[in-house]
Amino acid sequence: MIAEAADEKPRDGGEGLTFWFLGLVLLIILPALNVLPSDDSWLHVSDFTLNRFGKFLAFAILALGLDLIWGYTGILSLGHGVFFGIGAYCIGMHLMLTIGTESVYGNDLPDFMVWNQVKELPLFWKPFYSFWVAVLGAILVPVFCALIFGFLAFRSRIKGVYFAIITQAVALSAWLVFNRNETNLGGTNGLTDFKQILGFRLSESGTQRALYVITVLALGGAYFLCRWIIQSRAGKVLVAIRDSEQRVFFSGYSPATYKLFVFVVSAGLAGLAGMLYVPQVGIITPGQIGVLPSLEMVIWVAVGGRGTLIGAIIGAVGVNFGRSILTNYFPELWPFFLGGLFIAVVLIFPDGLVGLMRRLTIGSVRKTLGLEKPSAASEGAQP
Amino acid sequence: MSNKGSIIYLEEVTVDYDGFKALNNLNLIVEYNELRVVIGPNGAGKTTLLDVICGKTTPASGRVIFGKDINLIGKREDQISALGIGRKFQAPSIYANLTVWENLDLSLKRESKGIFATLMSKPTATEYRTIDEALETIGLKDHPHRLAGSLSHGQKQWLEIGMVILQDPLLLLVDEPVAGMTDKETEQTGLLLQALAEKHAVIVIEHDMEFVRQIARTVTVLHEGAVICEGPVEKVQADDRVREIYLGRQKVAYT
């Protein structure tokens, strides 16, 4: 009987190995290559590259959360940009306030407020003088928003296409509101020109390296959190909701509670991602939280392979890497590429890169061994 | 709970779908440890009846009382399930992307099915044993780690029955359990249902008269959303109105 429990696990074993390998590369080798070899060595990883990877890994945290809700639970949220944005703005507000009199106008107030002739710091900005309030806020405010929205949506059993559309409308609304000047969030230009974080200069490579390492650690933490969830019985309930929500009801679970839980967790992860993104990139604008960015996030997960945690990470890093290359050399082609990716990932390889690799390896291994024993992955296809 | 009185009691229940009355002032009482078979032509409201009991459909009027005095109207499906009503659907409804074992594990009756309990708890040795027994009962002992989606149709039906059994409900609602089964499977299913009726109350909806004769003690005939006849199989088969509904539609048309 105990043996049965043991062979519950192996399905995720391969993924775990990949994770540890990636973790080693990202956490130790990349920073080491940034510090140790001289600048002109071919082994050297430039500050720019490291910083760029830091950004991608922040996105990967968000992708994990999105995978949890879409890949495992089957709920498509097209509004995760909003949670990312709230997290980003929370830390962004703190960074704005720490600029102090270093700003262009030399005023205590953020530049855009001086520009908009705001005389006094709005009340909701004041708590963000504290770094820890900002950090907590970056996670808790998205969680709170997700709690309210999710409660309303799941309670009334809004699901499938309806849920996707409503979340998209939320993304649009949030984008519109963040764009306004009178909300005192920097309008179209967003928050930028940050100078320091906790007294460390953001322009120094040491600070950026530290932020990178923190991001990798946060990603690791997020990975273990998600892994723990999906391997628990609650994780099975999530998959069960995707397969047959009705049966979940009759098995005595309340799907709304589980959906709300996973929605809130993924919102928190999105907020965390936004929080790590801002100091590394140095700017947050409404343009990063609207309808299109929210959809792009879904595509990261789809490209990597939904329903596998490692897939979400690979997808987020891969798509963004491709994006930074393509928009650099062929800016006109990027929308074509992205659009093509949307279509291809759905039509041609619905299980994403991970699924593709798994299919290839399993296929070739089985062929070379001449095995006929069906494996878990291909079994579903047989009648 | 005492074994006296009814386990489910429906009074004057009406379900209205845009003017079409799927149930029309229906009255039904099922006792503890009873195996009740509900038959009736297509559209008689059989499945709607089960929908009302398990909370999937809210009736426009009427009362639905479970056990001594628990009003079921307005309760959510999972709350009703937690009270001890299990349901097996017509088309097998299982979790295709979970293994057989996980399917059963999720269905197992537990103290709490809230989010924190399921996040934290691990299956106990007793639970392993219970699931093993269920695997044995439903004949899937050799495939605990196959994905449920890859099972054959009959195996899926049995898996769903197993899932409902593990819920250990006081009342079991079974919708056409033998549809698409071979004769042998049908017979086994009949035996299983009869065994279940020893400890639980069971309501079975069925078309297959052969099967009805095999398992039924009391039969209820539904027609146009209302009960028109109730009693032992022989009595029901001898009833004029029942014969009219099943056989003599032309006769009705003439009159």
Added chain:
Amino acid sequence: MQGRELTGVKDRLGIGAIAGVAALALFVWGEFARAVEASAAPVLSVPSIAGPLALADVKALTERLASDDPAVHDQAFRIIIQTGDARFLVLLDEAVVDADRATRVAVKPVKDLLKNKLKLASETDDVRRSAAADLGTSRQLSAVPWLERAAANEPNRWVRYAMEESAALLQLTVGETVLKARAATILGELQSQNGLPALKEFVQQAASDPVSREANQPALRAAQGAIEQIELWSTWANVFETVFRGISLSSILLIMSVGLAIVFGLMGVINMAHGELMMVGAYATFVTQELFKAFLPPHLFDAYFLVALPVSFLVAGICGLILEATVIRFLYGRPLETMLATWGVSLVLIQSARVYFGDLTAVTAPAWLSGGAQVMVGVYLPYNRLFIIGLSVLCVTGIYVLLFRSNLGLRVRAVTQNRNMSACLGIPTRKVDAYTFAFGSGLAGLAGCALTLVGNVEPGLGQNYIVDSFMVVVTGGVGKLAGTIVAALGIGSLNKFLEPSFGAVYGKVFILVLVILFLQRRPSGLYALKGRQVD
């Protein structure tokens, strides 16, 4: 047999389309003919009233006009005003060519006054009307009798209105005290929007001046009454216009979302590229216009829009057919994936349009759709918006006929309700899907064509409306046309109603909140198909 029935369906579809276009043509023909007639008329034609005048005489008059002596000035002024005609105006222009600045300054108001006086007799409604309005603010009491005379013979209601309004306005601002009360009353009865500032100014002045207070008492009271009357009226006029704007926006939303809703009901698919099909329709209109410009004589130009309507429908419909055959066909039963794939399609379409057409172009609305009709004081309904409303009514009627009176419609409804059973009965469900999808896409194209009348043509055009139309579909529910209509009207009107007090942005947010709350009560929209759901 199936094949033959299907061609029958196609024929009916064709006939329906032709009939629709024909009706549309009839609908606009009257206005079109009238507009052409009007634009052919001469701008200014003035009957001569005075005898021949020499340039020298005119010069002398202008010099006297610039005189410091008021008596001399007034006399010259009176002569010019009373005897001036079109030829005199020309002479007047010549006379001041080399005059000094003081003379030119003195001549300017006289010239304007004379011009407007002559324009009162113009044959064009708009010219007479604007002349009357100009005279109303000229502060020249001598214009009052002209206006009254012109008003007596004026055939056009709204020009007459402008004349009466201006006459009363002049009486109030520069007329004699005893006549002011009557003037104020007239302005009030006319609900004159232009008179409102003058009335307020008058009240303020009269109230603050203790000397004339007594004499002005009756006029003061009349003016106060008039202000109240006008303000009340303008509130109503505002409400009316808001309703109209709301209906007009709703119409665009409706044409857009009805296609979306039918496809959603039939296939459970939300086409995220629907907005881009609308963009395709808008560009089809643009290209039609350019082709007319390039290859056809100018007098046919105004007809381009009538051609553009079916063209945009067909082009978008064909795009929809291709989209269905290449993408959506493979994604049945996977609605969420379909959303993502069609969103990809929309990105590709937008970028293609951007690369090919550039960022911003505009369509020139045909002459017969510019301008508008005044229905009440202060309420002006532009023709282009009226046209859009008419078009949406036509579309809905057409869809209704197609859905409930045609063979195809019967099949669409059958497949919507039970796909498997329909397939068993021999309905070619995939073909029904494809045609319906193409039809829905065509409707989006039509919406795009209509949209060119009120906005620019740009690659991102569809994005502005798409989320709103999704909300319409979600709120309206699936399976009933009425739901979509009610939801489109509701959301469109609410948008316009909330705009003034909330601002466009918060209005939208507010509507989203309302929709979410509404879905609490009815999770599957206004009109959901009830019954045993097959999960």
